[in-house]
Each structure stands twice: as structure tokens, then as C-alpha cells.
Amino acid sequence: xxxxxxxxxxxxxxxxxxxxxxxxxxxxxxxxxxxxxxxxxxxxxxxxxxxxxxxxxxxxxxxxxxxxxxxxxxxxxxxxxxxxxxxxxxxxxxxxxxxxxxxxxxxxxxxxxxxxxxxxxxxxxxxxxxxxxxxxxxxxxxxxxxxxxxxxxxxxxxxxxxxxxxxxxxxxxxxxxxxxxxxxxxxxxxxxxxxxxxxxxxxxxxxxxxxxxxxxxxxxxxxxxxxxxxxxxxxxxxxxxxxxxxxxxxxxxxxxxxxxxxxxxxxxxxxxxxxxxxxxxxxxxxxxxxxxxxxxxxxxxxxxxxx
Ligand SMILES: [Mg+2]
Numbered sequence: 001x002x003x004x005x006x007x008x009x010x011x012x013x014x015x016x017x018x019x020x021x022x023x024x025x026x027x028x029x030x031x032x033x034x035x036x037x038x039x040x041x042x043x044x045x046x047x048x049x050x051x052x053x054x055x056x057x058x059x060x061x062x063x064x065x066x067x068x069x070x071x072x073x074x075x076x077x078x079x080x081x082x083x084x085x086x087x088x089x090x091x092x093x094x095x096x097x098x099x100x101x102x103x104x105x106x107x108x109x110x111x112x113x114x115x116x117x118x119x120x121x122x123x124x125x126x127x128x129x130x131x132x133x134x135x136x137x138x139x140x141x142x143x144x145x146x147x148x149x150x151x152x153x154x155x156x157x158x159x160x161x162x163x164x165x166x167x168x169x170x171x172x173x174x175x176x177x178x179x180x181x182x183x184x185x186x187x188x189x190x191x192x193x194x195x196x197x198x199x200x201x202x203x204x205x206x207x208x209x210x211x212x213x214x215x216x217x218x219x220x221x222x223x224x225x226x227x228x229x230x231x232x233x234x235x236x237x238x239x240x241x242x243x244x245x246x247x248x249x250x251x252x253x254x255x256x257x258x259x260x261x262x263x264x265x266x267x268x269x270x271x272x273x274x275x276x277x278x279x280x281x282x283x284x285x286x287x288x289x290x291x292x293x294x295x296x297x298x299x300x301x302x303x304x305x306x307x
Pocket of ligand 1: 113114115116117228229230
């Protein structure tokens, strides 16, 4: 996310470390502690309530043996352990991020990465703003207000608009922290076409890397694809992934237009979007091999042949 446009002095590690994908943040640690504490409180409160109600029931139940005949029923003994487990599972399960049901059953789901896929952000760091930036966000990070200049990828507005009116549910899933990414999405999504926003806390951590597990979204994976510039993000479902070249400052970039015309306008021909991905990727690789499109030395070529 931090650009090569930024020159000396280099960004303070304290300001940038929380935006990237490589380390778990103090915020997420704090969130875990808070969740654990809430779980413990619920467990304690739940146990106390059960005791109180048990006593009340004993007091209120007639001791006369003929009571059963008058309509009273003997309740089954309360299974303490099993109920505690179910309460704990139903609340705050870590990395449990099923989305709300689809608004319409025929919608297909597009999961989009944010940084270097839809936008590129440059840390201000006291330097003059880079030319061509679209907007500014000032998240509060580690108690300090930090300024980022955000550049939108060419065709991003048209891309989002196209998806929203052509039967796609748009989910932005970023490994960036919410404090930063939510502000960027607020400015990017002026028309409110993004249905769901997921941040770093919804990623899984595998070998110190953040992974976006599509199986946790509650969507049919035959009707879902992810577009991401980082192959680590889709390592659990590469067959659903469309790799995209990272966007930094190339204002002649046409990747989103290419995706729109080459994949999203044609994927209706396939019952399973995984087959659509396979067809699109093999066609892209062929075009690169023939020298018609892109460069085989490009990192995106490697990502394409690995899918
Ligand atoms: Mg990215």
C-alpha cells in the first residue's frame, strides 16, 4: 500500500506496520482479549442465572406427589457443560464471518481485494501530495492521526457500477485494518454498491500471512470468485481466484476494464464460476505466451499459471 512514490525520510515503522499483512496487530490482540473477557462474563452470568432460576423453580414447585396428576411436569436435569459450550460457540466464534443471506438467489458473489487491486495509497509523511491522487483519508493509528493520499485504479468506478447492475453481489475483503480501509471504502463507494466489507480481523492467519477463506462466507463457491493481487490471499481456494497485476501508479492501467470485458461479461456461459476462471486464466496465459498481451516476466504471469 505504501508507494515507491514516497521518498526520504522513510515512513515511520510505527505508522505503517499495522496497515500491511505480515504482523498481527495490537488491535486484533486487544479484540481477542476483549472477546475472551466477554465470553468469560457470559459464562459466569449464565451459570448464576441458571442457579437462581433452579432455586425459584424448586420453591415454586408443589411438593405434593399428586402434583403430576394436576398437570405439573418434571423437567429434565439441566446439562450444564453442553449448554455452556453452545453459548460460547454461538457468540464471538473467532474468524466466523458468514455473510447475511444473498438479497436475491440468482446473484453471483465477487470478492474484491482493496489495496493494489482497487486503489493505491501513499503515506503522506510530510511530503507534498503525489500528482493524480483522488482523495485523502486520515485514520487514527496508534493514537496518531495519519494522512494517506489515495489513488483510484483506472476504471474502478465503471467496474463497480458494472458489477452492481449485472447480477453481482460485491464484497470487499481486505487484509488492511478497519480503521484505514473503512475510510477508503467510504470515499470510494459513493453510490453504495458494495454489499459487504470485511477487514483484517476476518482473515485467517497461515504461516504469518493473512488468508481470505471464501468457504467461511456462507456462499456457494460455484457462484463466487475473488480478485486479488496477492496470491497468498486466495491460497485456500485458488480455483476461485482471478489474479490481477498490482496497481501502484500506472495511470494507463487497463486491468479492471480487461476483467470486465474478458471475464465478467462472459461468465454467464458457465454454470460453475470455477470453470469460467479456468477458461479466462488459460486464455490469458496463452495470449501472454504468444506475446499478444502482457509479459511473461511479469509477476502476474506467474500468479496466472499457478492458479
Ligand atoms: Mg492487495
